[in-house]
Amino acid sequence: MSADGIQLLETKNLTKRFGGLVAVENLSLSIRRGEIRGIIGPNGSGKTTLMNLISGLYRATAGAIYLEAQRIDGLTPNVRTARGIIRTFQVPKVFRNMTVLENMLVPALSDSQGDRYKRHPEIVREAQALLQFVQLAHMENRLAQTLSGGQNQLLQIARGFMVQPLKLYLMDEPFAGVNPQIKSVIMESIKAMNREKGITFVIVSHEMPSVRRLCDRVSVIHEGRCIAEGTLEEVAHIPAVIEAYIGG
Amino acid sequence: MAGRHIIFLAAVYAFLAPIPLWLGEYFIHVVNVSLYYVIMAASWNLIAGYTGQFSLAHHAFAAMGGYTSALLVIHSGLPILLGIPVGGLLAGAVGFFLGTLCLKMRAIYLGLATWAFAESFRITLSMGYRLTRGDLGLSTPTLLATGQALHYYYIFLLLAVVGLYSMYRIVSSRIGYYMRAIRDDEEAALSMGVDTVKWKRFVFVVSSFWAGIAGAFHGHYIGLLSPVAVDFNEMAILIIMVITGGLRTFAGPIIGAVFIELLSEFLREYGQIRMVLFAFMVIVLMRVNRDGMVGLGRRIWPALKAYVKR
Numbered sequence: 001m002s003a004d005g006i007q008l009l010e011t012k013n014l015t016k017r018f019g020g021l022v023a024v025e026n027l028s029l030s031i032r033r034g035e036i037r038g039i040i041g042p043n044g045s046g047k048t049t050l051m052n053l054i055s056g057l058y059r060a061t062a063g064a065i066y067l068e069a070q071r072i073d074g075l076t077p078n079v080r081t082a083r084g085i086i087r088t089f090q091v092p093k094v095f096r097n098m099t100v101l102e103n104m105l106v107p108a109l110s111d112s113q114g115d116r117y118k119r120h121p122e123i124v125r126e127a128q129a130l131l132q133f134v135q136l137a138h139m140e141n142r143l144a145q146t147l148s149g150g151q152n153q154l155l156q157i158a159r160g161f162m163v164q165p166l167k168l169y170l171m172d173e174p175f176a177g178v179n180p181q182i183k184s185v186i187m188e189s190i191k192a193m194n195r196e197k198g199i200t201f202v203i204v205s206h207e208m209p210s211v212r213r214l215c216d217r218v219s220v221i222h223e224g225r226c227i228a229e230g231t232l233e234e235v236a237h238i239p240a241v242i243e244a245y246i247g248g
Numbered sequence: 249m250a251g252r253h254i255i256f257l258a259a260v261y262a263f264l265a266p267i268p269l270w271l272g273e274y275f276i277h278v279v280n281v282s283l284y285y286v287i288m289a290a291s292w293n294l295i296a297g298y299t300g301q302f303s304l305a306h307h308a309f310a311a312m313g314g315y316t317s318a319l320l321v322i323h324s325g326l327p328i329l330l331g332i333p334v335g336g337l338l339a340g341a342v343g344f345f346l347g348t349l350c351l352k353m354r355a356i357y358l359g360l361a362t363w364a365f366a367e368s369f370r371i372t373l374s375m376g377y378r379l380t381r382g383d384l385g386l387s388t389p390t391l392l393a394t395g396q397a398l399h400y401y402y403i404f405l406l407l408a409v410v411g412l413y414s415m416y417r418i419v420s421s422r423i424g425y426y427m428r429a430i431r432d433d434e435e436a437a438l439s440m441g442v443d444t445v446k447w448k449r450f451v452f453v454v455s456s457f458w459a460g461i462a463g464a465f466h467g468h469y470i471g472l473l474s475p476v477a478v479d480f481n482e483m484a485i486l487i488i489m490v491i492t493g494g495l496r497t498f499a500g501p502i503i504g505a506v507f508i509e510l511l512s513e514f515l516r517e518y519g520q521i522r523m524v525l526f527a528f529m530v531i532v533l534m535r536v537n538r539d540g541m542v543g544l545g546r547r548i549w550p551a552l553k554a555y556v557k558r
Contacts, residue, residue, distance in 0.1 A: 076443075078438055078444070081440065082441060089435075093435065094433075095428065095429050096433075097431070098425075098428055098429070098432060105425060106426075106442065107440040109422040109426075111441060111443040111446070112441025117422045163440075
């Protein structure tokens with residue numbers, strides 16, 4: 001276990017079984033602070049399960065997860081949020097019967113933020129500034145259920161930025177099914193938050209051009225195991241990766 | 249700040265206090281029962297409307313408050329004014345355990361589990377003849393020496409104003425955000441840092457507490473408790489009230505409870521046929537106006553304003 005302060009997140013021999021099915025097997029990852037890491041792999045390779053394990057929605061069958069050298073795999077998702085981990089979902093999970101602005105306020109007012117709720121006007125201003133940043137400001141009073149799929153994706157991403165301190169942002173297929181304009185807003189917000197606030201991102205994506213533009217390194221997951229790690233160009237030439245994608 | 253709130257509550261109370269001046273004894277009684285249902289419907293709306301936990305045991309918590317208070321008063325000589333809060337607290341405590349038991353249940357499973365709890369409680373009341381007098385009903389001491397509905401009206405009104413105000417404070421605070429977030433997507437709420445376990449339990453406790461208080465006071469007003477109060481019909485009427493008024497709105501259950509109770513009185517001579525009519529009304533509402541009377545009002549209001557301006 002690294003304690004040199006450079007590693008933000010580490011998983012050690014992480015395993016998740018659903019009955020007889022092994023979704024994640026002995027998976028060890030190490031993510032540096034400030035990194036944008038891509039997680040790629042064929043469908044059903046265990047990427048989303050990995051996100052669920054790190055964010056706490058699933059309990060690991062075996063193995064350990066460390067954030068800043070502290071073991072976190074026994075913590076509930078809301079406590080992990082308090083430690084600085086936030087996530088998005090492949091199918092955007094917004095609060096449909098709440099307005100866009102109310103959606104933004106939920107994480108900032110939540111238990112994970114201690115007594116931050118006492119600074120309500122300040123939180124509202126922060127939310128409005130973020131909505132401006134992701135070009136949803138004109139919709140702040142609209143119910144989330146009236147937004148398009150792409151706008152909901154933007155909203156759930158912007159909502160995550162409301163958490164303080166935010167250390168690790170897990171994104172599950174943030175570019176799936178969104179139009180090029182929204183994709184570009186999402187990319188810009190990831191880059192800006194990484195650059196300006198030093199937030200570390202772990203991005204699961206099938207969208208290789210976006211992964212290439214954003215990610216410093218990628219980890220290739222296949223059948224629940226990490227089969228390669230490096231830049232996208234490096235892993236693209238590894239025979240095991242080619243075989244995982246093409247089959248054999 | 250607290251002073252302003254007290255003045256506001258006092259003003260609301262003073263505004264509603266003269267209502268019985270225009271009513272006869274019987275209709276004052278109807279208003280009293282309406283106020284009981286206002287507390288019941290509003291507190292059920294907390295859990296079902298705001299938090300999305302479709303509990304079908306709310307009427308059982310009212311009966312629990314009623315029987316607890318009555319039995320304590322009868323057997324231990326506890327003053328009624330102490331018995332009522334004890335009834336509320338016990339209902340709240342049982343609400344905590346039921347909420348804990350049902351934490352992982354959603355939708356139909358939660359409904360079934362809570363309904364099973366209510367039915368078990370009803371059967372226990374029926375079978376515990378020695379203590380509860382079973383289906384014969386338990387005579388309960390009344391709170392006031394006078395049987396006049398007018399005097400009870402002022403206490404019911406106080407209870408309703410305080411109860412609704414406390415519920416309003418909850419839904420308009422950050423807890424209201426948590427409740428609505430849990431209702432819309434519990435997994436997302438959890439991932440956004442909301443302690444969903446804690447707040448679901450909290451809402452179960454608050455909601456059951458107010459049901460217990462209302463039930464205990466109702467028992468000491470009517471002077472009789474029986475397992476009939478835990479029949480599913482009683483729960484159904486609460487659901488009808490909330491849906492008719494407007495689920496997920498604060499005013500909806502208040503309007504719906506008064507409307508349905510009054511309508512129920514006007515249709516009394518039709519007996520159980522009323523339930524068929526109410527059920528039909530809910531089906532129509534679900535088809536044409538899911539937001540209930542509050543939603544209808546919100547849609548009509550702008551048109552009405554425009555018409556008046558012309």
